[in-house]
Amino acid sequence: MNNNLLLASxxxxxxxxxxxxxxxxxxxxxxxxxxxxxxxxxxxxxAAVMISHGKVKQVGPADSFDRRCSKVKDLGDAxxxxxxxxxxxxxxxxxxxxxxxxxxxxxxxxxxxxALHFPEGGKGKLRLLSSGPIIQATGGYPNNLFGGGGDNxxxxxxxxxxxxTPEQGRHLVNHFYEAGAVIIKIALEPxxxxxxxxxxxxGHGTTSNEPWPIMNQETxxxxxxxxxxxxxxxxxxxxxxxxxQRALIAGxxxxxxxxxxxIEPALLHQAVDQGVKMVTTLDTLSSxxxxxTNTHIxxxxxxxxxxxxxxxxxxxxxxxxxxxxxxxxxxTSGEEVEFEEVLNIFKMATSKAGENLGIPGLGTLTENAPxxxxxxxxxxxxxxxxxxxxxxxISGGKVVVNNFKKSKSK
Numbered sequence: 220m221n222n223n224l225l226l227a228s229x230x231x232x233x234x235x236x237x238x239x240x241x242x243x244x245x246x247x248x249x250x251x252x253x254x255x256x257x258x259x260x261x262x263x264x265x266a267a268v269m270i271s272h273g274k275v276k277q278v279g280p281a282d283s284f285d286r287r288c289s290k291v292k293d294l295g296d297a298x299x300x301x302x303x304x305x306x307x308x309x310x311x312x313x314x315x316x317x318x319x320x321x322x323x324x325x326x327x328x329x330x331x332x333x334a335l336h337f338p339e340g341g342k343g344k345l346r347l348l349s350s351g352p353i354i355q356a357t358g359g360y361p362n363n364l365f366g367g368g369g370d371n372x373x374x375x376x377x378x379x380x381x382x383x384t385p386e387q388g389r390h391l392v393n394h395f396y397e398a399g400a401v402i403i404k405i406a407l408e409p410x411x412x413x414x415x416x417x418x419x420x421x422g423h424g425t426t427s428n429e430p431w432p433i434m435n436q437e438t439x440x441x442x443x444x445x446x447x448x449x450x451x452x453x454x455x456x457x458x459x460x461x462x463x464q465r466a467l468i469a470g471x472x473x474x475x476x477x478x479x480x481x482i483e484p485a486l487l488h489q490a491v492d493q494g495v496k497m498v499t500t501l502d503t504l505s506s507x508x509x510x511x512t513n514t515h516i517x518x519x520x521x522x523x524x525x526x527x528x529x530x531x532x533x534x535x536x537x538x539x540x541x542x543x544x545x546x547x548x549x550x551t552s553g554e555e556v557e558f559e560e561v562l563n564i565f566k567m568a569t570s571k572a573g574e575n576l577g578i579p580g581l582g583t584l585t586e587n588a589p590x591x592x593x594x595x596x597x598x599x600x601x602x603x604x605x606x607x608x609x610x611x612x613i614s615g616g617k618v619v620v621n622n623f624k625k626s627k628s629k
Contacts, residue, residue: 247271247272248269248270248271248276248287248288248289248290249269249270249271249288249290249292249616250267250268250269250270250284250285250287250288250290250291250292251267251268251270251292251294251299251592251594251611252266252267252281252291252292252293252294253266253267253281253293253294253295253296253297253298253299253594254295254296254297254298254598255297255298255299255598255600256268256278256298256299256300256584257298257299257300257301257565257569257584257600258278258301258583258584258585259300259301259566259569259570259573259582259583259584259585260566260570260583262562262600263278265280265281266278266279266280266281266299267279267280267281267283267284267291268299268584268592269284269287269288270590270592270613270616271288271616272616273342273589273590273615273616273617274587274588274589274590274616275580275583275584275585275586275587275588275589275590275592276586277586278584278585281293292623294594294596294611294623295596296596296597297594297595297596297597297610297611297623298594298595298597298598298599298600299584299592299593299594299611300565300569300584300592300593300594300595300599301326301569301570301573301582301583301584301588301591301592301593302324302325302326302327302569302582302591302592302593302612302613302614303324303325303326303327303526303539303568303569303572303593303606304325304326304327304328304329304526304568304569304572304573304576304581304582305320305325305327305328305329305526305527305528305530306329306331306498306525306526306527306572306575306576307329307331307475307476307498307500307527307528307529307530308328308329308330308331308527308528308529308530308531309330309331309332309333309378309529309530309531309532310328310330310333310345310347310530310531311330311333311334311336311347311349312330312332312333312334312376312377312378312531313531315530315531315537316537317340317344317345317347318344318345319537319538320345320530320537320538321344321345321612321614321619322538322609322612322619322620323536323537323538323539323607323608323609324538324539324593324606324607324608324609324612325345325530325538325539326345326346326591326593326612326614327341327345327346327347327348327572327573327576327581327582327591328345328346328347328348328530329348329349329350329401329402329576330347330348330349330350331350331353331402331404331454331475332350332352332353332361332378332379332404333349333350333351333352333377333378334349334351334352334377335349335351335352335395335398335399335400336349336398336399337349337398337399338399338401340614341589341591341614341615342614342615342616342617343614343615343617343619344614345614346589346591346614346615348401348402348576349399349400349401350395350400350401350402350403350404350454351395351398351399351400351403351404352377352378352379352380352395353378353379353380353404353405353406353456354379354380354381354382354388354391354392354403354404354405354406354434354442355379355380355381355382355405355406355408355433355434356381356382356383356406356431356432356433356434356435356438357381357383357432358431358432359381359406359408359409359431359432359433359434360379360406360408360409360410360417360431360433360456361378361379361406361408361417362378362379362381363431364417365378365379379406382434382438382442383434383435383438384437384438385437385438385440385441386441387438388434388438388439388441388442388445389441389442389445391442392442392445392446392449392451393445393449396446396449396451400451401451401576401577402451402452402453402454402473403442403446403451403452403453403454404453404454404455404456404475405434405439405442405453405454405455405456405466405471406433406455406456407433407434407439407455407456407457407461407462407463407465407466408431408433408456408457408458408462409430409431409432409433409458409459409461409462410430410431410458411430411459411480412458412459412479412480412507412508412509413480413507413508414479414504414506414507414508414510415458415479415480415504415506415507416503416504416506416532433461433462433465434465436465436468436469439465439466439468439469440468440469442469443469443470443471447470452472452473453469453471453472453473454471454472454473454474454475454498455471455473455474455475456474456475456476457474457476457478458476458478458479458480459478459479459480459482460480460482460483460486462478463478463482463486463487463490464486467486467489467490467493467495470493471495472494472495472496473495473496473497473498473525473575474490474495474496474497474498475498475500475527476498476500476504477497477498477499477500477501477504477510477513477514477517478509478510478513479504479507479508479509479510480507480508480509481508481509481512481513482509482513482516484516487513487516487517487520487522488516488520490517490522491517491520491521491522494523495522496522496523496524496525496575497517497522497523497524497525498524498525498526498527499514499524499525499526499527499528499543499546499547499567500527500528500529500543501514501543501546501547501550502528502529502534502535502540502542502543502546503528503529503532503534503535505546511550514550514551515550518550518551523571524547524551524567524571525567525571525572525575526543526544526547526564526567526568526571526572527543528540528543536607538607539568539606539607539609540607541603541604541606541607544564544568544603544606545603547564547567548560548561548564551563551564558600561600562600565600568582569582569583570582570583589615590613590615590616591613591614591615592611592612592613593606593609593611593612593613594609594610594611594623595608595609595610595611596610596622610622610623611623
């Protein structure tokens with residue numbers, strides 16, 4: 220009899236513990252329903268996303284979570300998406316307010332040129348990753364226009380640092396790696412491209428009659444080799460044939476812009492064959508004489524494009540850039556725009572960008588992905604502009620913007 224009573228007591232205590240755990244878990248979960256949910260790869264209709272403890276738990280039919288979570292918010296005719304990822308920005312160098320960028324739908328930014336810092340944010344704050352200063356030749360771009368240099372790689376006003384030998388290049392790569400850089404950026408920019416923003420269109424100087432110095436091939440090779448040895452990719456600012464060729468010989472992983480001047484088609488095909496990813500920045504480079512042709516050639520060759528709009532330029536929004544999306548669509552779609560072409564642009568700014576950064580799940584609404592979520596009223600797949608003013612922004616599970624406060628909740 221005593222044994223039976225003991226067994227019954229143990230079972231009862233386990234049931235009470237389970238109920239307490241379930242209740243506690245229920246308090247921490249949240250379900251958002253909407254007419255459309257884009258998970259970074261697939262567009263679902265009449266769907267919902269469940270989040271808990273700062274992570275995405277699941278995406279599924281709208282009515283599939285009602286009994287699993289007490290907090291359910293129905294956004295109605297709206298679209299839920301992963302927060303956008305900006306892969307080319309100068310937040311730190313240009314003192315762009317991080318909270319404004321986050322409120323306007325960009326939940327992750329990769330700073331490409333600026334002070335060194337370790338990755339930060341992600342829980343109610345902008346997730347900010349850094350390349351550290353750009354590595355350039357002495358007397359070359361961008362320090363010749365922006366100033367800088369010195370020996371403090373963490374200074375708020377630094378944009379680039381100089382290397383003229385393989386030893387100097389390897390030293391900088393190692394230092395940047397130890398100080399938290401997630402990628403290494405190099406500049407191979409001799410200047411002179413018609414319409415380039417660094418040639419005077421944005422107050423960044425004037426076009427030079429003489430080519431600016433760029434790093435020699437041995438130094439570029441050493442930088443790329445050392446970065447790859449440490450597990451870092453290399454992104455290259457290139458604008459014309461010489462820089463493109465030097466970057467390809469070294470084996471860079473990415474072009475931080477689509478080149479500004481017309482590029483020899485064979486070099487563009489070579490870049491695609493080598494798997495070089497292309498960050499777009501088409502809006503800020505719209506005056507470049509070669510940008511449209513280069514993009515068309517790259518697209519037909521099967522290039523892997525990543526969304527980037529260069530937040531920090533005076534004419535670029537501090538958040539999602541709808542004009543950037545329009546330009547990508549214009550230059551990568553056929554005469555009749557197919558839905559898959561539109562969908563692919565959203566992937567460039569979410570799942571493809573997250574994969575490029577190497578953070579598991581980032582840019583998706585898949586299980587255990589960071590709960591970085593935005594939502595807009597209506598259908599942004601028909602009209603991009605509302606994305607610049609999202610009605611819901613969640614960073615790491617924490618609500619930053621919520622214009623759905625009067626939405627039906629259960």
